[in-house]
Amino acid sequence: MNTALELKQITKRFGATEILRGVDLTIRQGERHALIGPNGAGKSTLFDLIAGRTQPTSGHIALNGVDVTGAPAHRLGRKGLARSFQTTSVFTGLTVHDNVRCAVLGSRAATWRDRWVRSGVIDQEAQRVIEAIGLAERRDELATSLSYAELRALDLGLALATGASVLLLDEPTAGMNRAEAARALALIRETTQGRTLLIVEHDMEAVFALADRISVLVQGRVIATGTPAEIAANTAVRTAYLGETP
Ligand SMILES: Nc1ncnc2c1ncn2[C@@H]1O[C@H](COP(=O)(O)OP(=O)(O)OP(=O)(O)O)[C@@H](O)[C@H]1O
Ligand SMILES: [Mg+2]
Structure with a gap:
């Protein structure tokens, strides 16, 4: 192996x-x-x-x-390699979707022309990540309006969106209650399939x-x-x- x-x-x-x-x-x-x-x-x-x-x-x-x-x-x-940094990597003034889009953009599109040409693909990829982290209904909310557990899910999403292996x-579950922690760990299990x-x-x-x-x-x-x-x-x-x- x-x-x-x-x-x-x-x-x-x-x-x-x-x-x-x-x-x-x-x-x-x-x-x-x-x-x-x-x-x-x-x-x-x-x-x-x-x-x-x-x-x-x-x-x-x-x-x-x-x-x-x-x-x-x-x-x-x-x-x-990607590391999740509690909430510090989240842009609180941006929506969930824009945060994830930034992470996808930062890692996949090399030039501004590339960004423009591949805009549709990048949106699709961002949407896929948002659904995976269970924030589809919060997609257009500002990150400031998220609960602590949702912020941590978004943070995981940002690490996933970079495509890191x-x-x-x-x-990742620090500060969560038992139910939130169980959900977060299930999310981690699902979304890290095939990664290290x-x-x-x-x-x-x-x-x-x-x-x-x-x-x-x-x-x-x-x-x-x-x-x-x-x-x-x-x-x-x-x-x-x-x-x-x-
Ligand atoms: N920048 C630093 N300067 C001096 N000592 C440090 C520094 N960073 C960490 N330490 C010390 O190194 C030791 C290990 O700290 P570390 O944060 O790595 O532990 P940890 O295993 O993550 O603990 P926890 O489970 O509490 O998060 C501690 O004694 C800490 O005080
Ligand atoms: Mg520690």
Whole structure:
């Protein structure tokens, strides 16, 4: 099976503090992979490195077999990586449709002429994404009028609209009630079909239902990677993270 993301011996230091201490992680193409671990383990720091927001202190990152260590976020975006950023990537003064259209435009149409010629196709693609994220009835509403859960769905839509093959979602259900979170996770399951997903999520029930494989990060180290069943049965994980005494 081909590898979508490969991290080798990644370390990250902030000043004297080593946050990531030699992370090895392999994400296969087309798998849904969850990254779990206690607060402060370094999950978001790792996402920042993968997404090109910050640089590793040492180590290597490959995307679809190509070394991208140190590549900036916009270059990774062109290579098919998208990261969902809570609500910050949504233009609140634009409608749902215009937000999604912008994301499609930004990734598919290279020139202004291209944009004009392909306008119909771009509209169709935007509509397809809006339907997939369940916001068809809110299509012409300003993003400011959306509920929190709808905003997060729109944010997922923006990542999907870029056509990215590898999606990074950091706590996509944070701040939602149980019903909203369940809907959001069902949406993520449906819309990421055929793509590679790396997700950080604290709801263990959701993680075990969604992920093909799970990696556990504790104090800056991956202590286990495996199927949900393997992780649930792993003594080191149960002790270090799931809070059980051996
Ligand atoms: N820019 C920074 N400068 C210094 N320390 C930082 C910086 N960013 C993160 N840290 C520290 O790195 C550690 C890991 O933080 P990180 O946000 O990656 O954890 P996390 O696993 O995502 O936690 P959570 O589950 O709470 O989101 C924390 O101790 C945090 O204080
Ligand atoms: Mg975090």
